[in-house]
Amino acid sequence: MLIPKEEPRLDGHLYLRKSLHNLRKSIQSLLGSKQDLTCRWAESVRYIIEDISAECKVPDSPSWSGPLETVQESSKNTEDDICKLEAELAKLRTQLKEEDSLRRLLHNEYLDLKGNVRVFCRVKPLLNDKRPGRVVSAVTPLLSQVLVSVAGKKKAFQLDKVFAPAASQDDVFAEVGPLIRSALDGHNVCIFAYGQTGAGKTFTMEGTKDSPGIVPRSLQLLFHQSSLDCNKRYDFTFSMLELYMGSMRDLLVSNSRRISESSPSLSIQMDPRGGVEVENLTEYIVKDVYEASQLYLIGSKARATAKTNSNAFSSRSHCLIRITMASYGQSCPYPVLSKLWLIDLGGSERLLKTDAKGRILEEGKAINLSLSALGDVISALQRRQSHIPYRNSKLTQILRDSLGEDAKTIMLVHVSSREEDVSETTCTLTFATRARGIHLGKELSLSDREERTKAMNEVKKRLEGQESTCEHLQGQIHELEFLCRKKKMSSKREVEETKDKVTLQSTVLSRKAVDRRDIIAVSKGMIGIPRFMKATTSSRLKGRPEGCHGGSSTMKYDKTAKSKKKHLMGYRRGAKVSPLDTNSANDQDMVDVTDRSSHAVSDNKLHLTAYEEGSEVKMQNIVGLSKTETSGAMNIENEPQTSNKQKLHCRNKKNNVCKEPQATITTASTVRLESKS
Numbered sequence: 201m202l203i204p205k206e207e208p209r210l211d212g213h214l215y216l217r218k219s220l221h222n223l224r225k226s227i228q229s230l231l232g233s234k235q236d237l238t239c240r241w242a243e244s245v246r247y248i249i250e251d252i253s254a255e256c257k258v259p260d261s262p263s264w265s266g267p268l269e270t271v272q273e274s275s276k277n278t279e280d281d282i283c284k285l286e287a288e289l290a291k292l293r294t295q296l297k298e299e300d301s302l303r304r305l306l307h308n309e310y311l312d313l314k315g316n317v318r319v320f321c322r323v324k325p326l327l328n329d330k331r332p333g334r335v336v337s338a339v340t341p342l343l344s345q346v347l348v349s350v351a352g353k354k355k356a357f358q359l360d361k362v363f364a365p366a367a368s369q370d371d372v373f374a375e376v377g378p379l380i381r382s383a384l385d386g387h388n389v390c391i392f393a394y395g396q397t398g399a400g401k402t403f404t405m406e407g408t409k410d411s412p413g414i415v416p417r418s419l420q421l422l423f424h425q426s427s428l429d430c431n432k433r434y435d436f437t438f439s440m441l442e443l444y445m446g447s448m449r450d451l452l453v454s455n456s457r458r459i460s461e462s463s464p465s466l467s468i469q470m471d472p473r474g475g476v477e478v479e480n481l482t483e484y485i486v487k488d489v490y491e492a493s494q495l496y497l498i499g500s501k502a503r504a505t506a507k508t509n510s511n512a513f514s515s516r517s518h519c520l521i522r523i524t525m526a527s528y529g530q531s532c533p534y535p536v537l538s539k540l541w542l543i544d545l546g547g548s549e550r551l552l553k554t555d556a557k558g559r560i561l562e563e564g565k566a567i568n569l570s571l572s573a574l575g576d577v578i579s580a581l582q583r584r585q586s587h588i589p590y591r592n593s594k595l596t597q598i599l600r601d602s603l604g605e606d607a608k609t610i611m612l613v614h615v616s617s618r619e620e621d622v623s624e625t626t627c628t629l630t631f632a633t634r635a636r637g638i639h640l641g642k643e644l645s646l647s648d649r650e651e652r653t654k655a656m657n658e659v660k661k662r663l664e665g666q667e668s669t670c671e672h673l674q675g676q677i678h679e680l681e682f683l684c685r686k687k688k689m690s691s692k693r694e695v696e697e698t699k700d701k702v703t704l705q706s707t708v709l710s711r712k713a714v715d716r717r718d719i720i721a722v723s724k725g726m727i728g729i730p731r732f733m734k735a736t737t738s739s740r741l742k743g744r745p746e747g748c749h750g751g752s753s754t755m756k757y758d759k760t761a762k763s764k765k766k767h768l769m770g771y772r773r774g775a776k777v778s779p780l781d782t783n784s785a786n787d788q789d790m791v792d793v794t795d796r797s798s799h800a801v802s803d804n805k806l807h808l809t810a811y812e813e814g815s816e817v818k819m820q821n822i823v824g825l826s827k828t829e830t831s832g833a834m835n836i837e838n839e840p841q842t843s844n845k846q847k848l849h850c851r852n853k854k855n856n857v858c859k860e861p862q863a864t865i866t867t868a869s870t871v872r873l874e875s876k877s
């Protein structure tokens with residue numbers, strides 16, 4: 201009979217340490233299994249564990265028993281350790297830099313072999329047909345070929361890859377994902393969704409809540425990958441515009457603002473080096489995937505939609521999302537700049553079929569004109585023609601620097617498999633063939649294709665090996681960085697504790713009123729000094745002149761004050777963080793600050809301007825903000841848990857108007873709000 205092994209009994213402290221150890225391990229394994237949990241998130245949790253450890257810390261031997269020099273000696277040892285760790289970190293970072301440049305080369309070589317311009321086809325499933333038995337699909341998807349039945353004959357169209365109706369969003373993104381990595385590596389990338397109205401372009405780009413498409417996945421991947429890169433710092437900006445009837449519209453400027461503030465019109469400018477800029481286009485700095493998604497939501501709502509015969513909510517314009525990236529390396533003073541364009545093109549319907557009239561007809565003509573110009577440009581690039589006709593449409597002018605030699609492009613054409621859409625499907629696939637720049641019959645020979653596949657597989661294998669080397673190094677760096685921070689924290693704590701001890705000792709000795717046993721007891725207590733004995737943020741601020749601390753600021757939580765306007769200033773001069781002050785925003789009266797890691801750890805500061813009485817700051821999911829904290833006259837209160845989000849509201853005790861309060865997230869467990877004026 202098996203006798204269950206009895207867990208050895210642990211005393212209180214040992215047990216606590218073991219629990220903390222287990223907790224750390226579970227968090228580390230969580231990090232490994234969940235892609236959307238960033239290292240910064242894990243770091244935040246680690247800080248909490250550290251805080252718990254510090255609070256629970258009981259010295260193994262009485263710390264007051266030795267002379268003061270012991271403490272100083274130990275902090276000297278800590279400093280030596282820090283120096284060693286920093287030297288090791290520098291070595292690893294250099295190694296990572298070398299390995300990462302090799303990875304980038306291999307990644308680029310792999311994509312070059314695949315083709316810098318690739319054209320895929322996605323076949324839409326037959327949806328909501330009441331007579332499934334009688335419906336015959338006119339399209340036969342093969343691996344890299346689509347057969348279309350036209351008048352009893354099968355016409356073949358060659359593509360780089362075909363996604364059958366059963367293909368999932370995951371399958372599509374598996375092909376797109378490597379280009380996102382390329383964008384982070386400094387290449388310009390364009391991903392287009394092309395096809396007839398209702399063929400599934402928006403489904404592929406945007407997707408649904410349960411089945412997210414390329415845009416949300418790309419944003420997720422961008423921020424995830426960049427957070428792992430410990431040798432570089434990335435700055436992202438987000439813009440969104442639409443091309444409607446040949447003119448450009450900034451989708452992040454609300455209609456009312458566009459009219460009232462007579463915002464300057466957009467124009468395309470080119471610098472001498474060939475870089476393209478859309479002048480006056482709103483550009484928001486985005487710190488995390490949440491901010492980018494919020495902007496995308498706002499921009500999508502502003503898109504022009506109109507009813508056509510083919511699709512009740514057909515998009516009548518081209519929608520262009522631009523994410524610019526600036527990556528700063530360790531030694532290079534200049535950032536590497538790149539752009540990622542995610543483009544949902546307008547429906548390519550034949551105007552006769554849709555029975556379009558008036559404005560709808562004009563919209564259709566404008567869409568078709570620019571699609572045709574796009575096809576010409578891609579085709580000319582594919583054939584390496586000397587003249588590339590960029591100037592024929594605004595769409596190709598905007599994308600001029602992102603549709604070239606060093607850029608990567610994926611054109612995802614969408615077709616319907618229904619019989620009545622055969623002529624549209626044929627048109628779409630003819631466009632795809634032209635975009636591939638390969639005339640029928642001029643495809644690579646079988647042996648050439650086999651050779652290319654072999655070379656691709658070889659490079660892919662090397663690339664995978666290189667990626668895991670980089671990941672391993674990054675893991676080591678993160679671990680050492682954490683250790684280093686931990687050492688620095690404990691060294692700082694030791695110094696502070698030493699100072700406190702000296703002060704206490706002299707006070708105690710000067711009073712000459714306590715015996716030796718009491719001194720030991722008190723000084724032991726200093727390790728985990730009770731909270732009420734520590735100076736609060738509030739009391740620390742009290743020494744400042746009026747107006748420099750939270751006492752002069754107002755931030756009152758009042759749900760009824762819906763009309764109050766808020767502005768969120770960027771972390772850098774002149775840059776906006778999130779346009780949630782626009783009328784098109786979902787949560788108009790709130791400024792959401794989620795993902796504490798990017799706000800608090802990387803920047804440590806968040807500036808909120810023009811707050812009036814009745815304003816509210818809502819902070820969600822901020823790790824460590826579970827306790828009620830008081831800062832000056834500002835209370836940060838923990839609201840009862842609503843759904844799975846933790847809300848914190850900042851209120852002011854006075855009712856005066858607060859100008860430019862500044863929120864500083866100082867540690868994992870404190871938030872301070874103070875007025876700048």
Ligand SMILES: Nc1ncnc2c1ncn2[C@@H]1O[C@H](COP(=O)(O)OP(=O)(O)OP(=O)(O)O)[C@@H](O)[C@H]1O
Nearest residue numbers: 324397398399400401402403511513514515546547
């Ligand atoms: N692969 C797919 N799987 C499931 N549903 C799909 C798929 N493709 C498209 N749909 C559905 O078909 C409908 C029309 O698709 P969608 O709006 O994406 O078309 P579109 O090409 O963007 O049209 P438009 O040019 O008018 O914007 C939507 O309800 C969408 O959910």
